[in-house]
Amino acid sequence: MTAFEAVIGLEVHVELLTQTKLFCSCSTDFGAAPNTQVCPICLGLPGGNTPRLNKKAVAYAIKTALALNCQVAQEITFDRKNYFYADLPNGYQITQHFHPMGKKGFLPVNVAEKTKNIGIHQVHLEEDAGKMFHVGDILSSPFSRVDFNRASVPLVEIVTEPDLRTAEEARLFLQKLRNTLLYIGISDCKMEEGSLRCDANISLRPLGSKELGVKTELKNMNSFRAVYRGIEYEIERQTGILQEGGTVIPETRHWDEEIGATKSMREKLSESYRYFPDPVLLPLKTDTKWLEEILYSIPELPDSRYKRFTEDYGLPPYDAEVLTSSRDLADYYEQALQTYPEHKNLSNWIMSELMGLLNANNMEITACKVEPPELGDLLKLIDQGTISGKIAKTVFEEMFTTGEKPEKIIREKGLTQISDEETLLKIVDTVVTAHPGSVEDYHNGKNKALGFLVGQVMKETKGQANPRLVNKLLQKKLSN
Amino acid sequence: MDPANLSVQQITAKINKKELLLTELGAILAGRSKYAQKKLNLFISFDPQLFTEQIKKNEQSTQVNRPPLWGVPVAIADNITTVDQKTTCASRLLAAYQPPFEAQAVSLLQENGALLIGKTNLEEFGLGCAGNSSYFKPVKNPWDIKRTAGSGAAAAVASGLATFALASDVRGEIRQAASYCGVIALKPTYGKIPREGLIDSASSLEQTGILARRVSDLAWALQVLAVPGNNNPPAVKRPLYPEILGNIPAKTRIAVPADWDQAPLLEEGIKNNFREQLNKLARVGLEINYVTLPHFQYASLVATIIGAVEAFSNLSNLDGVRFGYRKEGKHLQEMYIKTRSAGFSSKLKKFLTLGGLLSTKKYYNSHFLQGQKMRSIIKKELLDCLQENELLLTPTTPCNAILLDSSPPAGEELPDPAAYYTAAANLAGFPSLNFPVSTNGLPYGLQFMAKKEDEGVLLQIAFLLEKEPIKWPIFALELQEV
Ligand SMILES: [Zn+2]
Numbered sequence: 001m002t003a004f005e006a007v008i009g010l011e012v013h014v015e016l017l018t019q020t021k022l023f024c025s026c027s028t029d030f031g032a033a034p035n036t037q038v039c040p041i042c043l044g045l046p047g048g049n050t051p052r053l054n055k056k057a058v059a060y061a062i063k064t065a066l067a068l069n070c071q072v073a074q075e076i077t078f079d080r081k082n083y084f085y086a087d088l089p090n091g092y093q094i095t096q097h098f099h100p101m102g103k104k105g106f107l108p109v110n111v112a113e114k115t116k117n118i119g120i121h122q123v124h125l126e127e128d129a130g131k132m133f134h135v136g137d138i139l140s141s142p143f144s145r146v147d148f149n150r151a152s153v154p155l156v157e158i159v160t161e162p163d164l165r166t167a168e169e170a171r172l173f174l175q176k177l178r179n180t181l182l183y184i185g186i187s188d189c190k191m192e193e194g195s196l197r198c199d200a201n202i203s204l205r206p207l208g209s210k211e212l213g214v215k216t217e218l219k220n221m222n223s224f225r226a227v228y229r230g231i232e233y234e235i236e237r238q239t240g241i242l243q244e245g246g247t248v249i250p251e252t253r254h255w256d257e258e259i260g261a262t263k264s265m266r267e268k269l270s271e272s273y274r275y276f277p278d279p280v281l282l283p284l285k286t287d288t289k290w291l292e293e294i295l296y297s298i299p300e301l302p303d304s305r306y307k308r309f310t311e312d313y314g315l316p317p318y319d320a321e322v323l324t325s326s327r328d329l330a331d332y333y334e335q336a337l338q339t340y341p342e343h344k345n346l347s348n349w350i351m352s353e354l355m356g357l358l359n360a361n362n363m364e365i366t367a368c369k370v371e372p373p374e375l376g377d378l379l380k381l382i383d384q385g386t387i388s389g390k391i392a393k394t395v396f397e398e399m400f401t402t403g404e405k406p407e408k409i410i411r412e413k414g415l416t417q418i419s420d421e422e423t424l425l426k427i428v429d430t431v432v433t434a435h436p437g438s439v440e441d442y443h444n445g446k447n448k449a450l451g452f453l454v455g456q457v458m459k460e461t462k463g464q465a466n467p468r469l470v471n472k473l474l475q476k477k478l479s480n
Numbered sequence: 481m482d483p484a485n486l487s488v489q490q491i492t493a494k495i496n497k498k499e500l501l502l503t504e505l506g507a508i509l510a511g512r513s514k515y516a517q518k519k520l521n522l523f524i525s526f527d528p529q530l531f532t533e534q535i536k537k538n539e540q541s542t543q544v545n546r547p548p549l550w551g552v553p554v555a556i557a558d559n560i561t562t563v564d565q566k567t568t569c570a571s572r573l574l575a576a577y578q579p580p581f582e583a584q585a586v587s588l589l590q591e592n593g594a595l596l597i598g599k600t601n602l603e604e605f606g607l608g609c610a611g612n613s614s615y616f617k618p619v620k621n622p623w624d625i626k627r628t629a630g631s632g633a634a635a636a637v638a639s640g641l642a643t644f645a646l647a648s649d650v651r652g653e654i655r656q657a658a659s660y661c662g663v664i665a666l667k668p669t670y671g672k673i674p675r676e677g678l679i680d681s682a683s684s685l686e687q688t689g690i691l692a693r694r695v696s697d698l699a700w701a702l703q704v705l706a707v708p709g710n711n712n713p714p715a716v717k718r719p720l721y722p723e724i725l726g727n728i729p730a731k732t733r734i735a736v737p738a739d740w741d742q743a744p745l746l747e748e749g750i751k752n753n754f755r756e757q758l759n760k761l762a763r764v765g766l767e768i769n770y771v772t773l774p775h776f777q778y779a780s781l782v783a784t785i786i787g788a789v790e791a792f793s794n795l796s797n798l799d800g801v802r803f804g805y806r807k808e809g810k811h812l813q814e815m816y817i818k819t820r821s822a823g824f825s826s827k828l829k830k831f832l833t834l835g836g837l838l839s840t841k842k843y844y845n846s847h848f849l850q851g852q853k854m855r856s857i858i859k860k861e862l863l864d865c866l867q868e869n870e871l872l873l874t875p876t877t878p879c880n881a882i883l884l885d886s887s888p889p890a891g892e893e894l895p896d897p898a899a900y901y902t903a904a905a906n907l908a909g910f911p912s913l914n915f916p917v918s919t920n921g922l923p924y925g926l927q928f929m930a931k932k933e934d935e936g937v938l939l940q941i942a943f944l945l946e947k948e949p950i951k952w953p954i955f956a957l958e959l960q961e962v
Binding site for chain 2: 040043044045046047048084086089090146272274275276280
């Protein structure tokens, strides 16, 4: 049986975090009542054809192109993609067909412990269409509704080279891309709200072949899981067809999350769009000063941060990977380092205690009430012996819920560790007197008895005794 | 003196001195408009009550410093949006379209005291002058009602119903209509009069211009309308147009294409008369230079290619979904086809079909890109010519106004032979002016072109030629009796 290799390319649409639309001053807020964020320009009313280019959106697109290592266009031009559809007010979409904002970029992705550069074919800026709501069944319903709030919201489209080979690679790439875009702050990248949308072009070819097979375009994957499952399914489906000697039909297919399969939507027509340069929008020169400003606004990206975390902070790869997986988390870590420069210890705390609580409460790091320096303060208190590690966990839970400072919680709840020898010695005496059996066991070489006695002292002090000191004092007492 | 024959300055002066009451002027114009509408079909919207209300508003105004167009009646072509009257573009698709906004040019006129007399009839979406595509039937020419007027705006100015009118110019429409109706028309530099609110069919060619019977009136209108905007950086220094009319440079050089008489369909009468006009200009001391412009002859073709592609795209919003005329279908595709088939005139459909075809991948390189290249070449030729000469002169149209019921029907040819001389100014974005002369008892025009932002010299040459007031058509004299 022939072995096949999948060739996958992604087209990712990302809504930009601008306040206003691409060519008018309408708001881009998500979730407003239908058709309340519209004007003559974005509704395509006759006589309203006076677009005013949103320069912030242009800057965001350039920022994206730079972050994805692209060559940036020297002149920004826009083209019209002409086609008729009810969600497209003007009968054309303004996009960058002839001269995209960025070309020939790449994004490194870690696949099975190796770094693979996924080629970025192009990055371009365009306007979104409105949103259709089909009433009842899409084929039999007599009418549809259209909401134009989304019409002309700025989008960046990122088109990869067909460099991906498996569903897992596609998922890893998409995660890395999302992380990078969140780092540069151009989009909130929420797949469930549609601010990040991913289509995949998938074809199969015999392993070792250089030619591309017939591809299908896969749409409607609304989560990372759906991207993975959809591609996986499509590869399996096409493999089945080819192994039976059939041919793949070039078509658009929809991923159906509920039935876990892809469904044919329509035959893909050979390029029937009409493109030509927009006659209203004049070309915009990208002067060096502006490009430099945009370049300097790009923060340190995940890869370089990862490198710094492993090399400068000596963190294990796993820790560095987790901490840099989100800009906010990495920022949190580095801010906490300012007060508590114990790299690994801090990393442990963030990855276990903090992230545990965040996950349990389904919260983002940005919503965390514990300020990074306060976490540092807490860890310092452990190292100084003021509280035990165990108590610290309780204190941290309290900090997490109330946002109070650790010192205050420890003071108010009287949680300070007892490290005073005299105080502890009194309790040790009482415990030893109360448990002669255990003392005897100890003298008979049963080391477990020591643990029991330490436990009794801790119990007496409600866990506040310094366990190491208790241990020392007990051994000393018993050897007398 | 008949109030219809007063200049902008005379109207405002007489009103200020209370020698003329706005209500009086309004009543005369309203009566005549009604009569003219019956005879010429020059308006699409004419609402006497709205007109009276504007007059009342002006009358009641306590403004001390009255703006320069106070009480001046103006007509607006019906592809320039108005907020209190529908804007139809003479198309069935927009026959009931009421824009929720107003063109900036219209706002400027109203802020300056002008009175909007009505929305004038035009070819569908302002394309051409042949009188064969308005959903509201053609406009008849006040010189001969068997002929096209080119536009209601030109007919209104020629008849004395409006002191000046605004209309758009895609491949020369306002100059051609002015040539047919015997009035002055200026298509200014691209973007000079704000384009905001113009329902344009071909964005890179189309520009709002002014038609008037007097150079000084046109200068006042331009003064008010040429405000800094998108294409008008505030740094551009402009003369005060009404004040420089008499200052034509002593040695004004006029270029004439050596092959000007090679236009297809150029009428003998116009050919002979134009030669006489050239002699006259030479006699008043202007320098006439015959020049070679090898690509000028392709201007109408190139403007047709580019215009068709842009119009196809610009008019794609007319799909029956959100506004305008709709003819239901079994599904979306059928609704589009039915709506647009029934909504557009056959002339426009032919033009849009061409545009749709030329923007496909198949013809993009061979036609559209070639057209763009040719556009650059034509612009370069004109620029070189206008660096050696202040003006370029040709006839405006190769013929007088065409007959409305000619057989076979005229005016559907692509490229439009009527745009032979006019389209080049649209391709280059240069200002161009029609000055009316006449032959065989019918008007035609001299077309002058100047380089970008050089409207001043166009107004000066027109002022020089305007030694006596331009002739009234018979119909205007008939109207003065109403
Ligand atoms: Zn808007």
